[in-house]
Amino acid sequence: MAVQSAQVSAKARKELGSRANKRLRDAGMLPGVIYGHKEAIVPVTLHRKEVVDHLNHGAHLFDLSLDGKNEKVLVKEVQYNHLGTEVLHVDFARVSLDEKVKVTVPIELKGTPKGEADGGVLQQILMTLEVECLVTEIPDLIRHNVAEMALNDVVHIKDLKLPTGVRAIPDGELIVATVKEILEVVPEAVTEEGAAEPEVIGRKPAEGEEAAAEGAAGAPAAEEKKGSTEKK
Numbered sequence: 001m002a003v004q005s006a007q008v009s010a011k012a013r014k015e016l017g018s019r020a021n022k023r024l025r026d027a028g029m030l031p032g033v034i035y036g037h038k039e040a041i042v043p044v045t046l047h048r049k050e051v052v053d054h055l056n057h058g059a060h061l062f063d064l065s066l067d068g069k070n071e072k073v074l075v076k077e078v079q080y081n082h083l084g085t086e087v088l089h090v091d092f093a094r095v096s097l098d099e100k101v102k103v104t105v106p107i108e109l110k111g112t113p114k115g116e117a118d119g120g121v122l123q124q125i126l127m128t129l130e131v132e133c134l135v136t137e138i139p140d141l142i143r144h145n146v147a148e149m150a151l152n153d154v155v156h157i158k159d160l161k162l163p164t165g166v167r168a169i170p171d172g173e174l175i176v177a178t179v180k181e182i183l184e185v186v187p188e189a190v191t192e193e194g195a196a197e198p199e200v201i202g203r204k205p206a207e208g209e210e211a212a213a214e215g216a217a218g219a220p221a222a223e224e225k226k227g228s229t230e231k232k
Contacts, residue, residue, distance in 0.1 A: 005063040005072065006054040010034075012067060013043040021089070030087060034064070034073055036094035042066070052087050058140040060103050062092065074101055074135060095135045102132045102169060105139055107160070107176060111147030115179040120151040126176045129157065130169040137165045149179045 013024075013031060021031045030048035035041040044066060054062070055078065064073050073092035081088055095101060106128050113122050129142055144160050158172030 006059040010044040032090040113149035115151035120179040133166040
């Protein structure tokens with residue numbers, strides 16, 4: 001199902017710059033620009049809540065009323081704050097109804113895979129999909145039923161059922177979702193009883209060297225005993 005055009009109104013924006021944009025946002029407004037079709041770039045001001053509500057519902061295509069003139073525009077870029085929680089700016093591109101565009105839409109998986117009964121876990125690898133279609137045929141999302149996925153099954157982009165006239169841009173072999181068993185890795189327990197003493201690595205002395213070493217060690221003691229007897 002294609003998304004219906006969202007109706008919004010805008011006013012030409014004369015004050016530019018970060019400070020002016022902040023004042024607009026503080027007043028509940030949203031700065032943006034309109035460009036494309038070899039026409040002039042027009043900075044605009046919109047009602048922030050109105051635009052954000054449409055964006056949150058997946059709107060891509062807008063019917064924008066500006067100074068008594070209606071234009072069909074497509075959302076090209078949405079700028080958020082560093083937390084990703086607040087819309088700061090929106091870029092719109094002028095489009096025609098017979099024009100093909102590239103947009104990114106979410107992928108929604110429905111159902112419970114039968115492979116979960118065998119210990120499998122559904123993992124969604126791809127959350128969105130870039131598609132090409134007419135501006136009037138932009139889908140709000142791509143939905144895929146995963147109920148028949150067994151253990152170790154994989155869904156690729158080529159397996160998705162796209163609406164008529166909608167073409168996927170990425171390679172069809174890219175993985176969208178899998179059902180796999182997640183194995184828990186248990187580290188080996190090391191006990192004090194089983195701990196081995198460290199081996200001291202070094203050159204083992206030869207038999208003659210060992211005897212010489214023992215003789216050298218006993219020499220000082222013998223000399224000391226001899227000296228003590230002579231004094232007596």
